[in-house]
Amino acid sequence: MFGYFLFGLTVLVYIVISLFVLQPAPSGSDQNYGWASSALVLIAAYGVCSLLLTINITANGGFNWISDAKLKRNAIVAILWFGMVVGVTYCTLKPEYHKIYQLTGFIRLLSQLISYGAIWLPLLMLIPYYLFLKPEWRDTLSPNLFKTLLVFASVVGFLLPITPKIILKSYKKFDERELAFNEAMKNIEKYQHVSSLLYYTDKSYDEQIRNVALTKIKASKNLEAELIETLEQHSSYDVFDFLDENKVEHPERFIEPIIKSFDRLTADMHEDIVNPYKRGVFNVEVLLRVLEGQFKDSIAVFKPHILKLQEVMETPPAKSRAYDDTEQVNETIYKYREDVKNWLAKH
Known part of the structure; x- marks a missing residue:
């Protein structure tokens, strides 16, 4: 009768833990403290109740099928119980697996298994334990069934907290x-x-x-019109990248918008060169290729603006870069200077 009482108590704690892990993890520091305190109390209650239940079942011969040697049997039971409790503890205390955004594929499955581990892992213990309470129930089933469930639960419990961090990082990168x-x-x-x-x-x-x-x-249907609008009102760099690999049917429509964009390009180039917090400079090589490739008949119109760009590019670059390799950025600037110089000499 006492075994049923302990089993009921363990199940009650298990239900509370299940409801607890189904709640979203808190974000505030005060809430985190309360969340962690509640989790530790529940884990302690589960550990104590499941331990007393395990001891009761062991004392009543529920694990005699493991081994005839008492010391060996008790040691194996202790290891099995400890592994299962470790797994439940780990899954309960890992709120980062309680994802609030949509996951996909294998990573979603893995995250959900860990996130809800405190729900399904105890069942691998509670189901066999319930059968152990009555010898006639236990004897109707093969010991291999109990062994499989308990060993699997214990092995999973031990593996979860010792999973190499590098694997978790690779999962995260793949997931992202x-x-x-x-x-x-x-x-x-x-x-x-x-x-x-x-x-x-x-x-x-x-x-x-x-x-x-x-x-x-x-x-x-309005490709050229929207490209021109982007040149005039938005970033022109994406447009130049597109024009570098894709021909337009009416290049003459782009001449005036490109000319208007040069003031912004020149100002951006100056800022990119002197501001140490900028991530390098925009790709001048692409700009020059586009002008020569699709607007060759209008080179004379663009040349004064390229001369102004060349003048700005002679500005001494920042002595250091906060987010990029200074030497590499400077080499890029020097290369673009040569590209502009050669382009002007050619035209």
Whole structure:
């Protein structure tokens, strides 16, 4: 009868823990303190109740099927119980696995297994323990069934906290890449204006993302008008990257917008050179290729603006960079100076 009482008490604590882990983890420091205190109390209660239940079942011969040697049997039971409690403790105290954003694939499954480990892991102990309370129930089933459930629960319990951090980091990186990919594809499907879609043609994105974005851009009925609007009102760099690899049917429509964009380009170049907090300079090589490739007949119109850009590029660069390698940035600036010089000499 006492065994049933301990079993009921353990189940009651298990239910409270299950309800506890289903709640979202708090974010504030005061709330975190209260959350951690509650978790520790519940874990302690579960540990004590399950330990007393394990001792009761052991004393009543519930684990005699393990071994005839009492010392060996008790040692194995202690290890099995400890592993299961360790697993429940780990899963209860790891709120970072209680994801609030949408996960996908294997990472989602792994995260959910750990996040809800305090719910399913105790069941691997409680179900066999319930059968152990009555010898006639225990004897109707094969010991291999109990052994499989208990050993699996204990092994999982021991493995969870000693999982190498490098594996967890790789999961996180994989998860973040997958989430970023799905988010990009969702945005491409949602966005209609070329200026927004151009963002995803950057070479920092996966080829699949770039191709999907480019396909949608080229299918736009107002492609040239929206490219011109982007040149005039938004960032011109994405437009130049697009024009570098894609021909337009009416290049003459772009001449005036490009000329207007030079004031901003020149100002940005000066800021990129002298500001140590800037991440390098924009790609002048692309700009020069676009002018020569699609607007060769209008080179004379662009030349005064390139001369002004050359003048700005002679500005001494920042002595240090906060976020990039100073020497590498300077080498890029010097290379672009030569590119501009050669372009002007050619034209």
